[in-house]
Amino acid sequence: MLRAVSWLVYVFLYAPIAVLVVFSFNSERQTAVWQHFTLDWYRVLFRDKLIGHAVANSLVVGLVATVVATVIGTMAGLAMARHVFFGKRATRSLLYLPVIVPEIVVGAALVSLFGFIAMRLSLTTVILAHIAFSISYVALVVQARLTGFDWSLEEAAMDLGANRWQTFWRVTLPLIAPGVLAGALLVFTLSIDDYIITSFVAGPGATTLPLQIYSMVKTGVTPEINAVSTLLLVVTIGLIAAAQRLETSRR
Amino acid sequence: MRTAPHSSSPRSAFLLISPTWIVLGLLFLAPLAIMCWLSFQQRGLYGGIEPGPTLANYVRSFESSYAVIYARSVWIAVATTVICLVVSYPVAYYIALKARPERKNFLLALVVIPFWTSFLVRTYAWMFILRDQGVINSLLMSLGVIHEPLPLLYTPLAVMIGQVYAEVPFMVLPIYASLEKLDRSLLEAARDLGASAAAAFWRVTAPLAMPGTVAGIVLVFIPSLGTFITPDLLGGAKGMLVGNLIQNQFGPALNKPFGSAVALVLTAFVLASLWAYAAWARRRGEELAL
Amino acid sequence: MNDVILRLGAVEKHFGATAAVNGVTLEIARGEFFALLGPSGCGKTTLLRLIAGFEQPDAGRVVLDGADVAGVPANERPVNTVFQHYALFPHLIVAENVAFGLRYGKPKIENPKSSIEEILKLVRMEGLGARKPDQLSGGQKQRVALARALILHPKVLLLDEPLAALDVKLRKEMQVELKALQRRVGITFIFVTHDQEEALTLADRVAVMNLGKVEQVGTTEEVFERPRTKFVADFMGAVNFFDGFVVRPEKMRLHAAATPGAVEGKVESKVYQGETTRWLVRAADGKLLTAVEQNDGVSDAVSRLKSGDPVWVKWNKRHEVPMEEGRHA
Numbered sequence: 001m002l003r004a005v006s007w008l009v010y011v012f013l014y015a016p017i018a019v020l021v022v023f024s025f026n027s028e029r030q031t032a033v034w035q036h037f038t039l040d041w042y043r044v045l046f047r048d049k050l051i052g053h054a055v056a057n058s059l060v061v062g063l064v065a066t067v068v069a070t071v072i073g074t075m076a077g078l079a080m081a082r083h084v085f086f087g088k089r090a091t092r093s094l095l096y097l098p099v100i101v102p103e104i105v106v107g108a109a110l111v112s113l114f115g116f117i118a119m120r121l122s123l124t125t126v127i128l129a130h131i132a133f134s135i136s137y138v139a140l141v142v143q144a145r146l147t148g149f150d151w152s153l154e155e156a157a158m159d160l161g162a163n164r165w166q167t168f169w170r171v172t173l174p175l176i177a178p179g180v181l182a183g184a185l186l187v188f189t190l191s192i193d194d195y196i197i198t199s200f201v202a203g204p205g206a207t208t209l210p211l212q213i214y215s216m217v218k219t220g221v222t223p224e225i226n227a228v229s230t231l232l233l234v235v236t237i238g239l240i241a242a243a244q245r246l247e248t249s250r251r
Numbered sequence: 252m253r254t255a256p257h258s259s260s261p262r263s264a265f266l267l268i269s270p271t272w273i274v275l276g277l278l279f280l281a282p283l284a285i286m287c288w289l290s291f292q293q294r295g296l297y298g299g300i301e302p303g304p305t306l307a308n309y310v311r312s313f314e315s316s317y318a319v320i321y322a323r324s325v326w327i328a329v330a331t332t333v334i335c336l337v338v339s340y341p342v343a344y345y346i347a348l349k350a351r352p353e354r355k356n357f358l359l360a361l362v363v364i365p366f367w368t369s370f371l372v373r374t375y376a377w378m379f380i381l382r383d384q385g386v387i388n389s390l391l392m393s394l395g396v397i398h399e400p401l402p403l404l405y406t407p408l409a410v411m412i413g414q415v416y417a418e419v420p421f422m423v424l425p426i427y428a429s430l431e432k433l434d435r436s437l438l439e440a441a442r443d444l445g446a447s448a449a450a451a452f453w454r455v456t457a458p459l460a461m462p463g464t465v466a467g468i469v470l471v472f473i474p475s476l477g478t479f480i481t482p483d484l485l486g487g488a489k490g491m492l493v494g495n496l497i498q499n500q501f502g503p504a505l506n507k508p509f510g511s512a513v514a515l516v517l518t519a520f521v522l523a524s525l526w527a528y529a530a531w532a533r534r535r536g537e538e539l540a541l
Numbered sequence: 542m543n544d545v546i547l548r549l550g551a552v553e554k555h556f557g558a559t560a561a562v563n564g565v566t567l568e569i570a571r572g573e574f575f576a577l578l579g580p581s582g583c584g585k586t587t588l589l590r591l592i593a594g595f596e597q598p599d600a601g602r603v604v605l606d607g608a609d610v611a612g613v614p615a616n617e618r619p620v621n622t623v624f625q626h627y628a629l630f631p632h633l634i635v636a637e638n639v640a641f642g643l644r645y646g647k648p649k650i651e652n653p654k655s656s657i658e659e660i661l662k663l664v665r666m667e668g669l670g671a672r673k674p675d676q677l678s679g680g681q682k683q684r685v686a687l688a689r690a691l692i693l694h695p696k697v698l699l700l701d702e703p704l705a706a707l708d709v710k711l712r713k714e715m716q717v718e719l720k721a722l723q724r725r726v727g728i729t730f731i732f733v734t735h736d737q738e739e740a741l742t743l744a745d746r747v748a749v750m751n752l753g754k755v756e757q758v759g760t761t762e763e764v765f766e767r768p769r770t771k772f773v774a775d776f777m778g779a780v781n782f783f784d785g786f787v788v789r790p791e792k793m794r795l796h797a798a799a800t801p802g803a804v805e806g807k808v809e810s811k812v813y814q815g816e817t818t819r820w821l822v823r824a825a826d827g828k829l830l831t832a833v834e835q836n837d838g839v840s841d842a843v844s845r846l847k848s849g850d851p852v853w854v855k856w857n858k859r860h861e862v863p864m865e866e867g868r869h870a
Contacts, residue, residue, distance in 0.1 A: 006345040006358075009338055013365050013419065016376035019386055023379065031384040033393060076271040083264035091268060094275055101283075102477030102521060104494045105514045108501050109282035112511065116285045132278035135271055155595055156628035158615040160689065161645030164263070170641075174632045193369045195480060196494075200501065213371050217484060221379055229372040240367050244360075 017233065024226035041227040051228060054212035057123060061208060062191040065130035070184040072131075073138025077179075078172075080139065081146035098136040106133060107200030114201065121203030129201045130191045137190065138183035145179025185243045189236055290511035298505030308512035317496070317513075324493040327482065328475035331414040335471045336464070338415060339422035343463075344456075346423075347430035359427065366420040374484050377413050378404060381485070405487035413481040418474070422467040429463025430456070462532065469528045473521055493517050546571040546729050547592065547697055552601035554587055561587040563753030564601070569697075569746075574723050575731045576744035576761075580776070584753040585733045589699050592731065594618045606696050616645065621690035625701040627682045629674035635661070635685050636670035642693045660688045664722070679707050680715060687719075691726060700732035704739060716742050737777055741765060749773045769865050780831050785864055792860040793832035795820060796853040797842035803853035806830065808846050818844070822854055830854050 024042075028035040045051060076095065079085065098106065110129050114121060153175070157167040173180075195210040202211060209232070216225050290308050293301040311317070346358045365373065380386045383400040391397045403409060433456065441451040457464075479494025491499075493513065500510025547569040554562040562584045569575050577585040590596045591603060594615030603611050610618055621642070629638050636657055643653050661667050664684035674682060683703065690698055703719065704712045720743055723730045734740050740747050741761045748758045749772075757764055757773045766789075768774035774787045781788040796803060809821040809829065813836075820832045832854060834843060846852055 002341050002345045002349055005341040009342045009419070010361060012338075012416070013362065016373065016380055016416070017365065017368065019380055020372070020376040023386075032379065032386040032389040072270045072274060075267040079264050079267035079271075083260070083267070085261060085264035085268065091272070094280070095271070098275070098279060100473070100521065100525060101518055102474070102494075104477050104479070104497050105286075105518050106279075106282075108497055108510060108514045109286045110278070111501060112286045112289055112507060113278070113282035115507070128278055131274060135274060139271065150626065150628060152624045152626065152628040153630060155593075155615070156622070156624055156630070157641070158595075159593060159620075159622045160642030160693065161616050162641075163614075163616050163645075166645065171630055175630075189367055193371070195371055199498075210369065210371050213369075213375070214480075217371070217375050217378065221375075221382060221384075225375060226379065229369070229375060232369050232372055236368050237364065240364065 020226055021230045021233065024223060024230045026223065029223055041223040042231075044224050045227045045231075048224070050207075051209075051212060051224075054207050054209045057126075057206060058192045058209040061123065061126050061130055062188050064127050065134055065191045066184050066188045068131050069134035069187050070138050070180060073135045073183060073187075074142050074176075074180050076135065076139035077142025077146060077183075080143045081149065082151065095136045095139050098133045099140070103133075103194075103196040107197040110197065111200040121201055121206070123203070123206040125201045125203060126198055126206050126208065129197050130194065133194075133197060134187040134191065137186050138180070141183035141186060142176060142179045145176050145182075149175070181243055185239055189239065192232075192236075286511045286514060289508050290515055292508045294506045294508050298507065300508065303508075308509045309516070311509060312512045312516055320491050320493060320496055323490055324476055324478075327410070327414065327478065327492065328472050330411060331418055331475040331478075332468055332472045334411060334415050335418050335422040336468065339419055339426060339467065340464075343423045343426035343430055347427050347433070348435075355431075359424075362420050362423045365416075370417055371480075373416060374413050374481050377409065377416065377485060381409050381412075404485065405489070407486065409485040410482045413485040414475060414478065417481060418471045421470040421474075425463040425466040425470065426460060427463070429460040429466075433459050462535070465528065465531065469525065473524060476521060477517060544571045545569065546573075546606055547731070548602070548604040549588075549592075550602035550604065552588070552591060552598045552603060554584075554591055554596055555599050560584075560753045562591065562598070565750075565753075565755050567748060567755060567758065569729060569731060571729055572727050573729050574720070574743060574745045575729070576740040576747045577731065577733045577750060578735070578737060578740040578747050578776075579750035580735055583750040585735075585750050586701060588750070589622075589701055589731065589733050592697065593620055593622050593699050619693075619696045621693055621695040621698055623683075623686045623690055623698065623700040623703055625703075626706055627674075627686040629677075629682055629685055629689075631674050633674075634670065635666065635672050635674070635677070638674065638685055639670070639689045639692055641689060656692060660692045663691070663725070664688045680711050683707065683715060687722065691728070695728065697729045697731055700730060702734055703732055705734075705736075712739075719743060749776060751776075767862055771864055774862065774864065779862070782864075783861070786861040787864060788856050788860055788862070790819070790831040790833040791817075792856050793830065794855045795822075795832050795834055795840070795843045795846075796855060797840075797846060797850075798853070800853045800855055803855035804830070805851065805853055808848050808850050808852050810848055811846070820852075822852055824854070 023032060023034075025037050025039070026032075026034055027038040027040065076091075080088070080092065080095070107129070110125075110132070111121075113119075114125055119125060153171055154167050157171045158164075162170060192208075193210060194208075195214055198208050198211060199214075202208065209228075213225065213228060216222065289300070291305060292303040293305055293307065295301040342362065346355055346362075350358055378385075381403040382388070383402075383404070385404070387403060388397075388400040392400065437455055437459070438451050441455045442448070446454060477494050479492045479498070482490070482492055483495070497510050497514050497517070500506045500513065504510075545568050547567075549565050549567040552562055552565045553560065565584075565588060577588060579585045587596060591598050592605075594610070594613060594617075598611055601611075602609055605618065605620065630641065633641070639657050639660060640653060643656075657670065658667065661670055664687050666681060666684050666688060669677070669681065674685070677685065683706075704715050707715060716739065719730075732743065744761055746758065746760050747764045749756045749764060751772050757769045759767075764773065765777055768777055768779060768787065771782065771787070774780075774782070779787045779789040781790060781793065799805070804824050806822040806824040809823045811821070812819045816836060817833050818836055820834065822830045822832060824830055834840070836844070838844075843852075
C-alpha cells in the first residue's frame with residue numbers, strides 16, 4: 001500500500017517531464033498525438049534569434065552572478081562558522097532574509113531602488129538583482145558544510161609553517177570545496193531559472209531565457225517550447241549529476 | 252576537536268563579512284527601506300509619486316475588494332499545504348522506514364531532482380498535458396472514451412496540480428529527516444505494549460516526527476502565499492492573487508506606493524508566520540529545521 | 542639549569558574575565574621530556590597554545606632558545622605540535638601530510654623524498670605513505686602526526702593529550718614508543734595531560750598546574766613522593782591529610798591486632814583491585830584513612846578482615862610529607 005502510493009507519487013513527479021521530452025521529438029504540431037520522430041523543432045530553435053539572445057543573456061547573468069555570489073557568500077559562510085564578531089546575530093538574520101522574503105517583494109523592492117536612484121533597467125540590473133538574492137544561499141550552504149569542521153586542521157597548517165593565505169588554499173578550501181561547489185550550482189540553477197525577480201528588473205534587450213519562455217507559453221503551446229524545455233532539463237540535470245559525482249569522488 | 256574557536260581575530264572576520272554587509276545592505280536592505288518609504292507616499296500622475304506621508308495605501312490595502320484577493324491567496328496556500336502533506340507523508344515514511352537502506356539515498360534524490368529543474372518548464376509540462384489538445388484529452392479521444400475534450404486546463408484542479416507538483420519536495424525532505432532520526436525500538440516498544448500498528452503510528456511516530464512535519468508545512472505554506480505564476484499559467488487569468496496585485500501596481504496600474512504597501516503587508520504576514528513557527532520550535536526545545 | 546631551551550616569564554592569558562594562565566614562570570631544558578599536568582580547565586592547554594603561538598600572551602615573556610617569540614605567529618615559530626585528535630589533513634595522503642611543512646620550513650631539506658621515507662621509517666610507518674588518514678588506525682594516525690612534526694626538526698615538540706584518543710592497551714604501547722622516540726631524536730618534548738600516571742611514565746619533569754598557576758615543578762619522583770601543596774598531594778593520589786602533613790595510602794600499614802603507635806579504627810570498606818586492595822578505615826576520631834596493601838599473601842590476617850572489624854593503621858614518620866602553609870586548592 002505504502003509502496004504503491006510512493007510509486008504513484010514518483011510517476012506524478014516524472015511523467016510530466018517525460019511526456020514533455022518525448023513530444024519535443026513529435027512531428028505533429030497541433031495535438032499531442034504521436035506521429036513520427038523529428039528533430040525539426042530543435043532546428044527551428046537553433047535558428048530562433050530571440051531564443052539565442054535570451055540564452056546568451058541567461059548565461060552571462062548566471063555566470064557573473066554565480067562567480068560573484070560564490071566568492072562573497074563563501075567568505076560570509078567562513079566568517080559565520082569560524083569567527084565571533086560584532087553584529088553576528090544581525091548578520092545571521094540578514095542572511096536569512098533573502099531566502100524568506102517572497103520573490104515578488106524582492107523584485108518590487110529592487111525596482112523601487114533602481115527607480116529611486118534613477119538607474120536605467122538593463123542586463124546590469126538583472127545581474128545585480130541575482131547577486132543580491134544568491135549570496136545568502138552560498139553562505140548558508142558553506143556554513144552548513146563547516147559545522148563540525150575540525151578547526152585544528154587550520155592550526156595544524158599554521159603550526160607547520162603555512163600562513164593564513166596558504167592555509168586557506170591548501171587546507172580549508174579543498175575541504176569545503178564540495179560545499180562551495182554545491183552553493184555555486186544551486187545559485188546558477190536559481191539564476192537561470194528565475195522569472196519573478198528578473199521580470200521586475202530586466203531592461204529592454206535584457207530578456208533572459210525564463211522571460212522568453214514565459215512570453216512564448218503565454219501566446220500558446222508549441223513544440224519549440226518542448227524542445228527548449230528539454231534542453232534546459234538536460235543542462236540542469238547534467239550539472240547536478242556532475243556535482244554529485246564530484247562530491248562522491250571526493251569522499 | 253575545536254568546533255568553536257575561542258580566539259577570534261576581529262580583523263579577518265571583518266574582511267570576510269564586509270562584502271556581504273555592503274552588497275546586502277545596498278541591494279537588499281536599501282531597496283526594502285525605499286519600498287517602505289514609498290508605501291507612505293501618494294500616487295502621482297503616470298506612475299509618478301506625490302510626497303506623503305500618508306497611511307492611505309495601507310488603509311486601502313485592507314478594503315474588502317482586496318480582502319477577497321488575500322483570502323484567495325491564503326486559500327491556495329492552505330490547500331496546497333494540506334494536499335502536499337497528504338501526498339508526501341507516505342513517501343517520506345516509505346523511504347525512511349520501509350525502503351532498503353542502500354536505496355534510501357537514491358529514492359530521496361528522485362524526489363529532489365525535479366526541484367532542480369526549471370519551474371517554468373515544470374508548469375509548462377502540465378499545460379501541455381492538460382490542455383484541450385493535450386496528452387490526456389488526445390489519448391481519451393483517440394481511444395473513443397470521449398468525443399469532446401474535457402476541460403482540464405484553466406481550472407482550480409489544474410492550479411492545485413501545478414502547486415503540489417512544485418512544492419512536494421519541500422514537504423518530503425523535512426518529514427523524511429524527522430522519521431529517519433526516529434528510534435525504531437520505540438515503535439517495537441509500542442507494539443510490545445499492545446498498540447496496533449495504527450495506534451503506534453498515531454501515538455509514537457506522528458508525534459515524534461512533528462518537528463519535520465511542521466517544518467514541511469512552513470516550507471510549503473510560505474512560498475505558496477506569494478505564488479501567482481502557476482495559477483496564472485494553469486488557472487488562466489481568473490481570480491487575482493496577492494502576487495498579481497503587487498505585480499500590477501508596479502506594472503500596468505502605475506501605482507508603486509500602493510504596490511509597496513501590499514508587498515510589505517505580505518512580507519509582514521510571512522515574517523509573522525515564521526516567527527510563530529520559531530516560537531513553537533523554541534518552546535519545544537527543537538532545533539529550527541529551516 | 543645551564544641549557545635552557547624554553548623560558549616562560551610571568552606569562553598571563555585572560556579570556557574575558559577569567560585568567561586561563563595566571564603568571565606562569567618555567568624553565569625547560571634542552572632535550573627534556575616535560576609534562577604539564579593538571580585537571581581540565583587548569584590552563585595547561587592554553588599554556589601549550591601560547592608556546593605554539595596559537596595564542597599570544599597578555600603579559601610576560603616566552604623565550605625560545607634565547608629569542609623572545611612573544612608576538613611571533615605560529616607559522617613562524619620553530620615549534621611544532623601534535624594535536625589531540627592529530628589534525629591530519631583528510632584530503633591528503635600520509636606522505637603529503639608529512640611533506641606539508643617542508644614547503645614552508647626554514648631549514649631547506651635537501652632531499653625531501655628520502656627524508657619523508659626516513660621519518661616514516663622512524664615512526665614505523667614505512668610503506669604506508671600512500672594511505673589516506675581515514676584508512677589508518679588510531680595508533681597509526683598518532684605516528685603520522687609525530688612524523689609530520691618531527692620532519693621539521695622543531696626546537697620544541699608540543700603534544701596535546703597525545704594518547705587520550707587511544708584505547709588502554711594501545712596507550713600503554715604508545716607510551717613506551719613515545720619515550721623511546723624522544724630519546725632517539727633528542728628533541729625537547731612538552732606534553733599536556735590530565736592523567737598523572739601518564740605524566741609519571743613519560744616525563745622527566747612535571748609541572749602540576751591548578752587555576753592557571755604552577756603549583757609545583759620537579760622530577761616525577763619529587764612531585765609524586767614530596768608534593769608541596771595539598772592540591773598536588775591530592776592530585777597525585779596522596780589522600781591521607783593530617784595537620785601539616787600528608788601520607789600516601791601505599792605507605793600505610795594495616796594490622797589485625799593492636800600495635801603500639803598505630804591508630805585504631807574500623808574497616809569501613811575494602812575494594813579488591815587485583816594486585817592491591819584499597820582499604821577505607823574509619824579512625825576512632827572519625828577521620829577516614831585510606832590504605833593500599835599489596836596482595837602478596839604475607840598478611841592473611843589482614844586480608845580476612847571485613848567491614849566493621851577493628852583494625853590498626855600505622856605509618857613511618859619519615860613518610861610524612863610536610864605541606865606548605867597558605868596554599869590550598
